[in-house]
Amino acid sequence: QVQLQGSGPGLVEPSETLSLTCTVSGYSISSGYYWGWIRQPPGKGLEWIGSIFHSGSTYYNPSLKSRVTISIDTSKNQFSLKLSSVTAADTAVYYCARDGSATLNWFDPWGQGTLVTVSS
Amino acid sequence: QSALTQPASVSGSPGQSITISCTGTSSDLGTYNYVSWYQQHPGKAPKLMIYDVSDRPSGVSNRFSGSKSGNTASLTISGLQAEDESDYYCSSYTDSNTLIFGGGTKLTVL
Numbered sequence: 001q002v003q004l005q006g007s008g009p010g011l012v013e014p015s016e017t018l019s020l021t022c023t024v025s026g027y028s029i030s031s032g033y034y035w036g037w038i039r040q041p042p043g044k045g046l047e048w049i050g051s052i053f054h055s056g057s058t059y060y061n062p063s064l065k066s067r068v069t070i071s072i073d074t075s076k077n078q079f080s081l082k083l084s085s086v087t088a089a090d091t092a093v094y095y096c097a098r099d100g101s102a103t104l105n106w107f108d109p110w111g112q113g114t115l116v117t118v119s120s
Numbered sequence: 121q122s123a124l125t126q127p128a129s130v131s132g133s134p135g136q137s138i139t140i141s142c143t144g145t146s147s148d149l150g151t152y153n154y155v156s157w158y159q160q161h162p163g164k165a166p167k168l169m170i171y172d173v174s175d176r177p178s179g180v181s182n183r184f185s186g187s188k189s190g191n192t193a194s195l196t197i198s199g200l201q202a203e204d205e206s207d208y209y210c211s212s213y214t215d216s217n218t219l220i221f222g223g224g225t226k227l228t229v230l
Contacts, residue, residue: 038166038221045123045209045221045222045223045224046158046160046166046209046211046224047221048211048218048219048221051219059217059218060218061121061218062121062216062218063121095165095166100168100171101154101171101172103154103213104154104218104219105154105171105213105219106154106156106168106171106172106211107156107158107166107168108167108168108171108177110165110166110167111165112165113165
């Protein structure tokens with residue numbers, strides 16, 4: 001079955017760029033679907049960051065759009081998130097997930113989540 | 121974009137039914153049937169429970185059902201069980217070609 005595994009630094013300094021990668025197994029991401037990033041600050045709710053179609057088209061949360069880049073590497077079966085100029089407010093668990101429909105819609109499955117703390 | 125509105129908490133006794141509401145606007149779930157619901161236990165990744173308003177993924181109990189009327193979607197859990205105690209989030213597609221989540225609802229099984 002499809003599995004997603006997020007990876008990246010757990011600590012990022014303020015004003016730096018947060019970089020995470022999601023490795024997909026059990027499915028070739030070049031074959032289809034949207035692939036997304038969602039985050040959850042400690043004790044708070046879920047926030048959609050953005051999604052990328054297998055062809056490379058991207059869709060971002062307007063509140064984060066100026067700082068977010070999502071890319072896809074089909075040769076490695078991975079997609080990645082970069083969030084620039086981070087502050088303490090960007091401290092969160094970051095999830096990667098597959099959008100299981102033909103549009104921006106529902107996520108299944110999800111990766112295990114990566115806690116990223118922004119602190120000096 | 122503003123988050124969808126969910127009650128902060130709901131509760132029910134074992135065996136009872138509860139309903140969690142999710143209110144949006146005509147720019148999101150009021151127009152589109154792309155509404156999904158997720159269950160999240162502490163320290164775990166969210167789990168898809170309902171998609172496209174009322175469809176259940178394979179393996180999800182038929183005690184979980186979804187519906188929509190106007191700008192409000194609802195998740196109903198019947199025959200409440202202790203294992204249903206969790207946080208629940210709704211999500212919707214928007215006319216800006218984005219996704220939004222609700223603020224989340226904590227379900228307590230008394």
